[in-house]
Amino acid sequence: MFESTMMNMPLTIDILIQRAQTVSSHVEVVSRQADRSLHRSTYGKVAERALQLSRALLAGGIKKGDRIATLMWNHSSHLEAYLGIPMAGAVIHTLNLRLHPDEIAYIAEDAKDRWLLIDEVLLPLFDAFKGKYPFEKVIVVDSTKALTEGRVDYEALLKAAPKDTPLPELKETDALGSCYTSGTTGRPKGVVYSHRSTLLHSVVSALPDSLQLSFTDCLMAVVPMFHVNAWGLPYTALLVGAKQVLPGPFLDPTSLLDLMEEEKVTVAAGVPTIWMGMREALDAKPRNLKARMVVGGSAAPEQLIRDFDRHGLELIHAWGMTETSPIGLVAKLSPEAKGKSLDEQYHMRAKQGLPPPFVQVRVCNDSGEVPNDGKTSGEIQIRAPWVTQSYASNDSKDRWTKDGYFRTGDIATRCPLGYVQINDRIADLIKSGGEWIASQQLENALMGHPAVREAAVIGVPHEKWSERPLAAIVLKPDMKASADELRAFIAPQFANLWLPDAFVYLDTIPRTSAGKFKKTELREMFKDWKWEK
């Protein structure tokens, strides 16, 4: 047999550490702290402290594969945990601080987390569930007050770490981190990323047709580091040597816009809700910004993309899930799409997009793969080195096809240029007569109305039709739009049957911890709705 002569160099986290210690050691990491002040560090210092954390973990008896939980905002100590926990061979398990305390305890129990790293400002949250799951050790980050008995100060832990404990040898298939699905339906389920999947995901995320991240960029991940590892962006930025700005707990538009201006952010990433708030702030007081804004988590309305262009901000629509690390689709314009009219280009940019290299995406219905006609819909199925093939402690084999694709539960079409467009979650489709109505398409159309801030459409039981669509609307401050006006506004885009029969006006739409509309709660609110005869 004729063998390759290539070096056997595993794709493990120490590749990131090595870069942080050499070519990128001077690159800045700027964090907004709990007292609003800015903390400045560098990749070199972050790497050094990360290795101290690794050695502290090993000295404390943490073994390969053990889970270490974090309950933290986006800041440089969290970045240290991103590196230091896997460097010790352990698994970083980012707990979602927006979940119900009982749910946090459930997830920690499910993952059998041994230690917890927690921001001092989040201790009140911890107090709400600490009785329900016994961490072996609780380490408090950025502590300013005396610690309760049994708790450990993070800085003291680092300081006391031995200097020369050898770090374990890592295999690229070793577990690096774990995230739990946000659970729009059912209990949260764990996914475990490997060193290899994380490194491959990072490099592909940085490609020109993905986020195009360079060492000349300054990245601000607004998406929390407890949501699918902030879409892997802290690792991507480390890989390419881009400066990072971490906004801490302050995610209001003004705090974010100030950071963008002062730190010269060139790429920001977050969910549509964040950008919607920012749009209002910018409309009220325009600023001189030039950045790319990655939007994901849920679909960004086309109007949002158009509006941001006016402010010098290029929204890049991307799609993914906890199960997909998350990058699965990115809506950058291909040469063919660039050849279309400006309106059509906006339509393209509002779709979920094209699969990046290494990602294999297909849209299938019962007859197999659907044609690229922009009409026939099916479920998105996906395969990539960073897509999960199972859940950690949950048997949901029906989520994978026989040939190994993950079934996303998203219903989509694919246009002649190959762009995938999600119409709805399977669970959110509205069954009216013999027809399926896609709630997300109605929502996106409604959110194109200048008076509408948010719109969520659900199916509500109906005697004759089985279900009919009801639209829950949140208006922008001091603006109005009647049901008739909204219906007329979207009517040209849909069959009559699709138009919501009722419009209700709310102050806010319930959301999941990931910022997605919580349709289960909405459906519960309107389950006894009386349709006019």
Add this chain to the structure above:
Amino acid sequence: MFESTMMNMPLTIDILIQRAQTVSSHVEVVSRQADRSLHRSTYGKVAERALQLSRALLAGGIKKGDRIATLMWNHSSHLEAYLGIPMAGAVIHTLNLRLHPDEIAYIAEDAKDRWLLIDEVLLPLFDAFKGKYPFEKVIVVDSTKALTEGRVDYEALLKAAPKDTPLPELKETDALGSCYTSGTTGRPKGVVYSHRSTLLHSVVSALPDSLQLSFTDCLMAVVPMFHVNAWGLPYTALLVGAKQVLPGPFLDPTSLLDLMEEEKVTVAAGVPTIWMGMREALDAKPRNLKARMVVGGSAAPEQLIRDFDRHGLELIHAWGMTETSPIGLVAKLSPEAKGKSLDEQYHMRAKQGLPPPFVQVRVCNDSGEVPNDGKTSGEIQIRAPWVTQSYASNDSKDRWTKDGYFRTGDIATRCPLGYVQINDRIADLIKSGGEWIASQQLENALMGHPAVREAAVIGVPHEKWSERPLAAIVLKPDMKASADELRAFIAPQFANLWLPDAFVYLDTIPRTSAGKFKKTELREMFKDWKWEK
């Protein structure tokens, strides 16, 4: 043990085939044929034909790991071989048509190539060595004339291939291709790339801080597909879905510039000699171009980078070797470098640059790693998933350090911003008195003179000094520069001791098949040189 739940998806060539058949199936591949006409294909067609080639190989008894040689210019059939041979589990071995026929036979024998794919126009070359190595089968590509007995027409081979032969399952560590070092010293040595190394190299080559290759680009690899796989660019372009323009045998400036204009090339790649010829053509007749020009293989003089800027062409300096797949360093400007004066930026761009992600580069002398002071020199040592850890059939263990870095034989310094600058090959250093003089530094300075087209500096034996530098100069057409003038021109940049004692004027400087100065031949020419007393 807590395990990763990620899919086990090997990094093999079928990832490229899958993309060529789906998202990129419409992307064009334009080849200049032997009769100068343009042949237009698409990735979809190339993939289809590549799979026919795979099945023809399997039907012909080719087994996993068998070597299939190619002796071809850059065109779409060669691209088919790049895909089809490894898809069959075999190893593509690109023979360098610029070598001496005896050397080609030696290399084919060393690799034990079974079949040969050859351009019809190269049959005369084949006739010169066919008696020296017996290929089992010779397949002629683009044949227009009746074939000699025993030779097979490529199109007939594809046509006769079975339609449904199952392709073998590939491991990512399987051998994909083999290249031989061009042998500036010693006999050529083989390096064997794996599927994994090729895929990883491709994705990193496309990063913003490497070549920044997008599906909106049109790539023209002028560097031959028989030179380190055209620096891996055909694979990189396939991975991202960039259009490819393949110039066939016509590498003169006018043919290349015509292609760039007509096909709207945005990225071209080649050795300095090619770009020097192009500079003359552009100076004589400017064109309206806008492209990035990757230059590697040997150092590009700073003046070349400055001159191309005037023509709207951004030269990007990169460094690598057959042993490194090749990408090892790229000279893109970091934020710190961008903060320097324009002159300093040009100095930076003329260095070999910074290591891309996954590449670990250090510069070491006997005392260990040299400081980043831009002065202390040492040998470049490199480690990456696409760097070789041995030669295929040659025991040269002294080329690797104990901790597994490849010793490149290049002498370099590293500046405070981390940029590596090669001063010379160890073998080309000139020992004068107790001092080492770096011939390449003198050459680059001399090539900054407006009258100098090429300059090569060698050490010539000297009674008193052991060696002294002699500069061989090729002037631009109708231009002059005396020895005194040239010495005065470079004097400000060097110690007196470094300045060449003699200048000789040649019509051409002997080159290796890779376009590098063949210093061994120059030294032979001047070995009996009589220094003036």
